[in-house]
Amino acid sequence: MAVSLHHVVIDTHDLPGLARFWCGVLDWRVLSEKPREVVIGPGEFAETGICFMPVSDPKTVKNRLHFDLAPDDQEAEVERILALGARRVDIGQSGAVGWVVLADPEGNEFCVLRPKASLIAFRDDRPS
Secondary structure, eight states, X not given: OOOXXXXXXXXXXXXXXXXXXXXXXXXXXXXXXXXXXEEEESSTTOSOEEEXXXXXXXXXXXXXXXXXXXXXXXXXXXXXXXXXXXXXXXXXXXXXXXXXXXXXXXXXXXXXXXXXXXXXXXXXXXXX
């Protein structure tokens, strides 16, 4: 049986606001907007999208699942995302890591990585 990842679902208080933040981060667009569901993606027929669903309880602990973003220029991307409304977050990372931890406007943590060559190696980790 074949299966694929359809949506990643994010619970939120402000569906349209958080959807628009992530559209700005990912250069995606709103594909569907209903009172209890907003779906974003790169296009209607893309493999995977993000679905925002309403929740009434506040976020209280670190996420158990988060996004890792892999830009071409980590420093420039961090500054761009901060300008969109993200904030820096300290979750105990040391200064020697290859990622920067940020949180979206509702406090959901995500990482902006050094540029990556593959799913398992940073660009400077490639064999010579």
